[in-house]
Amino acid sequence: xxxxxxxxxxxxxxxxxxxxxxxxxxxxxxxxxxxxxxxxxxxxxxxxxxxxxxxxxxxxxxxxxxxxxxxxxxxxxxxxxxxxxxxxxxxxxxxxxxxxxxxxxxxxxxxxxxxxxxxxxxxxxxxxxxxxxxxxxxxxxxxxxxxxxxxxxxxxxxxxxxxxxxxxxxxxxxxxxxxxxxxxxxxxxxxxxxxxxxxxxxxxxxxxxxxxxxxxxxxxxxxxxxxxxxxxxxxxxxxxxxxxxxxxxxxxxxxxxxxxxxxxxxxxxxxxxxxxxxxxxxxxxxxxxxxxxxxxxxxxxxxxxxxxxxxxxxxxxxxxxxxxxxxxxxxxxx
Ligand SMILES: Nc1ncnc2c1ncn2[C@@H]1O[C@H](COP(=O)(O)OP(=O)(O)OP(=O)(O)O)[C@@H](O)[C@H]1O
Ligand SMILES: O=P(O)(O)OC[C@H]1O[C@H](OP(=O)(O)OP(=O)(O)O)[C@H](O)[C@@H]1O
Ligand SMILES: [Mg+2]
Numbered sequence: 001x002x003x004x005x006x007x008x009x010x011x012x013x014x015x016x017x018x019x020x021x022x023x024x025x026x027x028x029x030x031x032x033x034x035x036x037x038x039x040x041x042x043x044x045x046x047x048x049x050x051x052x053x054x055x056x057x058x059x060x061x062x063x064x065x066x067x068x069x070x071x072x073x074x075x076x077x078x079x080x081x082x083x084x085x086x087x088x089x090x091x092x093x094x095x096x097x098x099x100x101x102x103x104x105x106x107x108x109x110x111x112x113x114x115x116x117x118x119x120x121x122x123x124x125x126x127x128x129x130x131x132x133x134x135x136x137x138x139x140x141x142x143x144x145x146x147x148x149x150x151x152x153x154x155x156x157x158x159x160x161x162x163x164x165x166x167x168x169x170x171x172x173x174x175x176x177x178x179x180x181x182x183x184x185x186x187x188x189x190x191x192x193x194x195x196x197x198x199x200x201x202x203x204x205x206x207x208x209x210x211x212x213x214x215x216x217x218x219x220x221x222x223x224x225x226x227x228x229x230x231x232x233x234x235x236x237x238x239x240x241x242x243x244x245x246x247x248x249x250x251x252x253x254x255x256x257x258x259x260x261x262x263x264x265x266x267x268x269x270x271x272x273x274x275x276x277x278x279x280x281x282x283x284x285x286x287x288x289x290x291x292x293x294x295x296x297x298x299x300x301x302x303x304x305x306x307x308x309x310x311x312x313x314x315x316x317x318x319x320x321x322x323x324x325x326x327x328x329x330x331x332x333x334x
Contacts, residue, residue, distance in 0.1 A: 003224055004050045005232040008062050008071030011039065011053035015215050018097040019072045026243040027317075028236060046235050048228045057081065059218075064088050066222030069229055070236065076102050076190055076213040080140050090219045090332045092237070092325055093244060098215030099192060102140055104147075104208030106186045107179055108201045115206050117161040119186070126185075127165040134166040137175050137184035140210075141168055144188050147210045176200040219329050230333075234326055241323030246315040249289040252298065255308030258282050267305055271298040276318075289318065 009023070009030070010016045023030065030051055032041040041051035052068060060077040062068035064085075072095065082088050106113050113122055123134040138144050148163040169184045176196050178184035188210065191197055197204065217240065223229070252273065256264055264286055265275050273290035280286050286307075290298050299310050 002226050002228055004048045005070065005229040005236075006050050006052050006062075006068040006223070007043075007236070008052045008054050008059040008068035008073075010056050010059065010072060013056055015056050015072060015074065015098050018095070018215065022072070022095055022097070026236075026239045028239060043236075046232060048232045049236070063218050063220040064222075066220050066224070068220060069223040069225070070217070070219050070233060072215055072217055074098055074100070074190075074213050075216050076100065076140070076143075076211055078216065078218060079211060079213075080143050083142055088221055090221060090329060091216045092219055092328060093217040093240070095215040095217060098213070100190045100213050101192075101209050102143060102188065102190050102211040102213060103197075103204045104186065104188050104210065105176075105191075105197050105202040105204050108203045113205070115161075116163060116208060119205065120161050120163045120165075123163055123165040134163070134186065135169050135184040136166050136186055136188055137169045137171040137178035138188035139170065139172050139175065140188050140190075141170060143210055144168060176202060219332070221332060225333055230330075233329065237325045237329060238319070238323060239317075241325040242317035242319045244325070245318040245320060245323070248292060249315065249318065250292055250295045251313045251315050252288040252290050252295065252302070252310060253285045253313070254288075254302055254310040255285055257306060257308070260306045261286060264302060264305060264307060267301055268298060271301070273298055289315075 010019050020030070028046065029044040030041050031044050034040065039053045041053065043049045043051065052062070054062065056073045057077050059068065059071040059073040060081040063071050064082040075091070078085055078089060078091065104116070104119070106119065110122070113119055126132055126134055136144060148166060150162060169178065171178055175187050175189045177200060178187055179202065180200060187202065190213070254264070261279050265279050268275065268288050268290065271290060271294040273288045273294065275287065276289050277287055295312055299312065302310055
C-alpha cells in the first residue's frame with residue numbers, strides 16, 4: 001500500500017484556531033484545493049500529505065483505528081475513546097493550548113460532600129434508603145468507570161476512595177444542566193474557567209480532578225506507515241520539533257574577555273544552557289541556548305563572571321539533528 005499520510009486537524013470547536021496557528025508557526029501551511037468547505041486539504045510544500053478536517057472526538061477515533069496517521073486532539077478524548085491507548089497511539093507532544101480538567105462535580109447544596117469518600121457515603125445511603133443508585137451524567141463513560149473504581153489507601157481525608165452504587169447517564173451536551181433537570185444527581189465534565197459549573201450551582205470535589213488535559217499531537221501506531229508516509233511525517237515532525245525547541249529556549253549572546261570563555265560555557269551548563277556552536281574563537285561573541293526560565297539568573301551569573309554586553313533574543317526555529325519527536329515516533333513504530 002502507498003496511500004498518503006493522513007493528518008487529522010480539528011475543523012471546529014475549541015481546538016480549531018489554535019491547532020491551525022500551531023501548524024502555521026511550524027511552517028506547515030494548509031491549502032484547501034476545493035475551497036473552504038472542502039474537508040480534505042494538503043500542505044503547501046510537503047508532498048504526500050492529506051489533511052482531514054474532523055471534530056476533535058472523531059480525530060481520536062481515527063487515530064485509534066489507524067485511519068489517520070497523525071492528529072491534534074484533546075488528551076481527554078484520547079483517554080476516553082481509546083481505552084488501550086498505549087498500544088494504539090503515541091502522544092508525541094503536549095501543545096500548550098486546550099487546557100481543561102475533567103472533574104467530578106456535585107450540587108453546591110450538598111454541603112457535607114467534599115470528597116470522593118463523602119460521595120461514596122452518599123451513594124451507599126441512596127441505595128440503602130431509596131433503593132436507587134447515584135446517577136452520574138457524563139460523556140466520559142470510560143474515564144468515570146476507571147476513576148470511580150480506583151482506591152488509594154490512606155486515611156479518609158488524605159486518600160482516594162472508590163465509589164460504588166452509581167450508574168452512568170450518558171449525556172452528550174449541556175451535561176451541567178442534568179442535576180437541575182432532575183435526570184442525574186452529579187456530573188463528570190470538562191471545565192476550564194468553571195463558569196458553567198458555577199452557573200449551574202455545582203462544585204468540584206477536592207479529590208475530584210480526574211484528568212488535567214490539553215491538546216496533544218498524537219500519532220497512530222496502527223496506520224499504514226509506508227515509506228512515503230514515513231518520509232512525510234519526518235518532514236512534518238522535524239519542522240514542529242524546530243518550532244517547539246525555539247519556543248523553549250532563548251538565545252543569549254555575550255562578549256567576553258579572552259580567558260573566561262571556557263568558564264562561561266561551564267557556568268552556562270549549570271543553568272542547562274548549551275553552546276550550540278561550541279566555544280567561540282577569540283573576538284567573537286559566545287552564543288548560548290538557555291531554557292526560558294533560566295534566562296535572567298544566567299544573565300546575572302554571566303555578568304558576575306566577567307561577561308561584557310549580553311543580549312537575549314527569541315528564535316524562530318531551532319533545527320537539531322535527530323529531534324526527539326522523530327526518534328520517539330520511529331522508536332514506537334519499530
Ligand atoms: N471549556 C473548554 N476549554 C478548553 N478546552 C476545552 C473546553 N472544552 C473542551 N475543550 C477541549 O477541546 C476538545 C474539543 O471540545 P469541543 O467543545 O471543541 O468539541 P466537541 O465538544 O467535541 O464538539 P462541539 O463543537 O460540539 O462542542 C475537548 O475534548 C477538550 O480537549
Ligand atoms: O468551565 P468552562 O470554561 O465554563 O467550560 C466548560 C464548558 O465547556 C464545554 O462545553 P462546550 O462549550 O464545548 O459545549 P458542548 O457541551 O456543546 O461541547 C464543557 O462541556 C462545559 O460545558
Ligand atoms: Mg464541546
